[in-house]
Amino acid sequence: MRSLPDLTMTFITSLPEARHFVAQFHGGAYRQIVALTGAGISTESGIPDFRSPGGIWSTRHPVQYQDFLAFEESRLEDWERRFEMMDFFSRAVPNAAHMALVVLARSGFLKRLVTQNVDGLHQASGFPQDCLTEIHGNSTYATCLSCGGRAELEAQRPCVEAGRSPVCDRCGGYLKAAVISFGQEMPERELRVAAVATQDCDLFLVLGSSLVVQPAACLPALAVQNGAELVILNAQETPLDSLASTVIRTPLAQTFVNFGEELAQMTQMVCG
Structure with missing residues (x-):
């Protein structure tokens, strides 16, 4: 009530x-x-409210941070969602x-x-x-989970489309959108x-x-x-x-x- x-x-x-x-x-x-x-x-x-009914989190389970670290499949899934969100962000003013x-x-x-x-x-x-x-961080760019270096999302698209999760070209650590993921501190x-x-x-x-x-x-x-x-x-x-x-x-x-x-x-x- x-x-x-x-x-x-x-x-x-x-x-x-x-x-x-x-x-x-x-x-x-x-x-x-x-x-x-x-x-x-x-x-x-x-930009849709991803948490609301009908939002992305109501149809696709979020990738947990520990799964991102542990599984290539989870990293690729997370990256594909980031590109999906980029489409909304790029059109918004x-x-x-x-x-x-x-x-x-x-x-x-x-x-x-x-x-x-x-x-x-x-x-x-x-x-x-x-x-x-x-x-909650920022989903419009990526950072390296090892050295903290910044990387642009669009530059990682060819790697993801080839079936590989992007890594840092400086230290080889995993790249991840700079947003705070579920399960991340x-x-x-x-x-x-x-x-x-x-x-x-x-x-x-x-x-x-x-x-x-x-x-x-x-x-x-x-x-x-x-x-x-x-x-x-x-x-x-x-x-x-x-x-x-x-x-x-x-x-x-x-x-x-x-x-x-x-x-x-x-x-x-x-x-x-």
Whole structure:
């Protein structure tokens, strides 16, 4: 049974009201903003939510990290899926919600963006790299599991098509998309950076995350425990809605249309 919004919570479902509410983020009312983004911010850019019903993980079991290390068949299967995802990623462009985060970062109000996404759209939007923390890695390039060297995905396609999993041309170690796979340890440094920023923020924004995947799902509660305000913008109910001061149910890209005076010009530069 769907729970009702908390009586102390502002619950917004109309676009005009949502746009009016988010405009305050650019006005300086909050000086230490941390944002967490999930799949919902990228679905409006044409990238499917792979975890949702009908997504890739509902029809194909994910390759476990230990299987990737142990079996050539598993490595090839993982690589074939990366190329499948590349097709989605290559067609996608940042939307207004991505660009609004760039506006907030460049204005100095958004101190840290923590993302669960691996699609590279935050980088494509021009978001400052030194303010971005990817806790699930990045699926748009590969790294060597032995030496950590970077490799481009497309360059590995001939090898995969020939039935061989790619290896590093520097040390011979296995190459793998830089995403954190199921069963792989989460990146300690990135999690530490995210936690420190969360403890220091005065506003924690959730954009397009269902808040069911740990450890990212614990960050909003940590922010509230340290006195921050929590605002959740997500299409569906989340387990942490009751902690939020405001919950917004409108489409993210439409909500942030015309956010900040720089938005239209910046979007043209990235997508034009």
